[in-house]
Amino acid sequence: MTEDVRSPLHDEHVALGAALTSFAGWQMPLRYTSDIAEHTAVRTAAGLFDLSHMGELEVTGPQAAAALDAALVGNLSALAPGRARYTMIVAEDGGVIDDLVVYRLADERFVVVANASNVAVVRDALEHRIAPFDATLDDASLRTALVAVQGPRAEAIVTSLTDPGHVDAVAALKYYTATQATVAGIDALVARTGYTGEDGFELFVDADQAPALWRALLAAGQPHGLVPAGLSARDSLRLEAGMPLYGNELDRTTTPHDAGLGRVVKLDKVDDDGSPLPFVGRAALEARAAAEPTRTLVGLEGLGRRAARHGYPVLASAEDGAAVVGTVTSGAPSPTLGHPVAMAYVDPAHAEPGTELAVDVRGRPEPVRVVALPFYRRPR
Amino acid sequence: MTLPTHLHYTVEHEWLEDGSPATVGITSTAADALGDIVYLELPAVGEELTAGSVVGEIESTKSVSELFSPVTGTVVEVNQAAVDDPSVVNSDPFGAGWLLKVDVTGTGPLLTADEYAAQSEA
Numbered sequence: 001m002t003e004d005v006r007s008p009l010h011d012e013h014v015a016l017g018a019a020l021t022s023f024a025g026w027q028m029p030l031r032y033t034s035d036i037a038e039h040t041a042v043r044t045a046a047g048l049f050d051l052s053h054m055g056e057l058e059v060t061g062p063q064a065a066a067a068l069d070a071a072l073v074g075n076l077s078a079l080a081p082g083r084a085r086y087t088m089i090v091a092e093d094g095g096v097i098d099d100l101v102v103y104r105l106a107d108e109r110f111v112v113v114a115n116a117s118n119v120a121v122v123r124d125a126l127e128h129r130i131a132p133f134d135a136t137l138d139d140a141s142l143r144t145a146l147v148a149v150q151g152p153r154a155e156a157i158v159t160s161l162t163d164p165g166h167v168d169a170v171a172a173l174k175y176y177t178a179t180q181a182t183v184a185g186i187d188a189l190v191a192r193t194g195y196t197g198e199d200g201f202e203l204f205v206d207a208d209q210a211p212a213l214w215r216a217l218l219a220a221g222q223p224h225g226l227v228p229a230g231l232s233a234r235d236s237l238r239l240e241a242g243m244p245l246y247g248n249e250l251d252r253t254t255t256p257h258d259a260g261l262g263r264v265v266k267l268d269k270v271d272d273d274g275s276p277l278p279f280v281g282r283a284a285l286e287a288r289a290a291a292e293p294t295r296t297l298v299g300l301e302g303l304g305r306r307a308a309r310h311g312y313p314v315l316a317s318a319e320d321g322a323a324v325v326g327t328v329t330s331g332a333p334s335p336t337l338g339h340p341v342a343m344a345y346v347d348p349a350h351a352e353p354g355t356e357l358a359v360d361v362r363g364r365p366e367p368v369r370v371v372a373l374p375f376y377r378r379p380r
Numbered sequence: 381m382t383l384p385t386h387l388h389y390t391v392e393h394e395w396l397e398d399g400s401p402a403t404v405g406i407t408s409t410a411a412d413a414l415g416d417i418v419y420l421e422l423p424a425v426g427e428e429l430t431a432g433s434v435v436g437e438i439e440s441t442k443s444v445s446e447l448f449s450p451v452t453g454t455v456v457e458v459n460q461a462a463v464d465d466p467s468v469v470n471s472d473p474f475g476a477g478w479l480l481k482v483d484v485t486g487t488g489p490l491l492t493a494d495e496y497a498a499q500s501e502a
Contacts, residue, residue, distance in 0.1 A: 019412070030415075030442075031415060034415070034416050034470075035415040035416045035440070035441045035442055036416040036418075036441060037416075039441070232415060232441065232442045235442075236441050236442075305419050305421075305439075306419065306421070306437070306439065306444075307419075307439060307444070309443075309444065332441050332442070333418045333419065333439065333440075333441055335416075335418075335441060362437075362444075
């Protein structure tokens with residue numbers, strides 16, 4: 001085992017008394033005080049997250065857009081500068097290598113944000129796939145810090161620190177757009193994106209500027225109820241929001257369609273002369289799109305107290321000898337809803353919302369009901 | 381970490397206070413590792429426990445752990461206040477967050493506070 005990489009904010013986390021955990025080769029804050037308090041702060045006020053473990057891969061050059069169109073399932077050449085897109089990189093067989101957020105910063109400049117656990121494999125695959133194009137890849141992961149401010153007070157907090165010349169642009173950001181701005185005197189790429197189901201911002205800055213930005217956000221956020229929030233709250237927030245987590249809902253044996261995310265696969269993207277644009281995984285995903293699904297990702301609402309967890313079998317009923325009809329991918333007691341929730345892959349015959357099923361929770365069946373995702377939608 | 385020295389401990393992170401009946405709980409190490417505890421499943425009054433066997437579950441938002449009985453005996457009381465509001469197990473694991481009172485007829489392997497502290501750090 002190699003030693004975990006430390007976040008540029010490591011000393012801040014230690015000073016705040018965080019419980020640290022090893023995650024995807026990084027030592028990151030699991031929680032600062034209480035998972036539920038941090039989760040609730042994000043739902044009602046704001047939370048501050050260190051996401052510096054995420055990977056930032058910059059793709060630049062005259063053919064950067066064409067290169068990404070060939071490498072990813074999305075239609076990145078159609079993305080306007082200043083916009084972001086949720087997309088995926090898949091293998092030839094259509095299996096998901098990673099789910100990504102791609103930002104187009106300029107015509108010839110993109111940032112591909114990858115999950116920490118997948119940065120190396122995404123980088124290697126991208127490098128190979130863009131080689132025929134006039135485009136270059138630069139792994140900026142270690143020199144880039146990523147800090148997220150999430151929650152209904154996020155806009156007030158971030159704009160309170162934004163340079164007067166940029167404050168209107170930051171306040172006007174729509175979901176999945178981004179702009180360069182000076183925040184707390186620090187140059188940042190400010191994006192209105194997140195992984196919590198709340199409004200919020202993600203700020204990409206040079207790693208050596210991260211501690212100053214972190215402290216400024218903590219101080220400015222305090223009157224608004226902002227607290228630092230760890231990976232544990234991040235996981236329960238994204239689960240309530242029905243957002244997939246790589247390694248749980250997504251992996252190499254899963255296609256985007258299996259996860260209910262077939263919409264991110266742009267089979268209609270075309271090249272300059274209007275013929276279907278080839279991309280890695282196209283043939284497999286065309287076949288998958290045309291086939292009857294063999295499993296469906298669903299939400300499960302627990303009717304008892306005991307929570308389904310990753311890997312637990314889903315049963316057709318709570319009766320003895322009930323058939324296994326699926327597998328839980330993520331599950332936890334929902335702090336916002338007050339009952340257990342889970343996501344699971346189930347046989348499509350059992351996927352209709354309202355269907356009563358059970359989960360084998362450590363040898364004892366717990367009743368659950370299929371519900372539409374997400375479990376939680378923020379009030380607007 | 382300051383551990384009450386008058387208690388016995390187990391490698392599974394339970395504590396035991398001598399008495400008739402004896403009191404059983406989980407340690408601050410266990411409670412901290414779990415995070416916010418939201419659900420306790422405890423044995424019923426009258427249930428016969430065997431030292432070392434799984435007698436309950438302690439569930440947090442992040443994970444779940446099994447409760448192992450440090451003793452053999454009969455449950456005479458469960459901490460209903462902790463069942464109703466398990467956060468007390470986080471806030472006061474060695475006090476108000478106790479779990480069971482048991483008429484003890486035998487014990488499993490027990491550790492002193494020093495021994496438990498040493499193995500928790502290991």
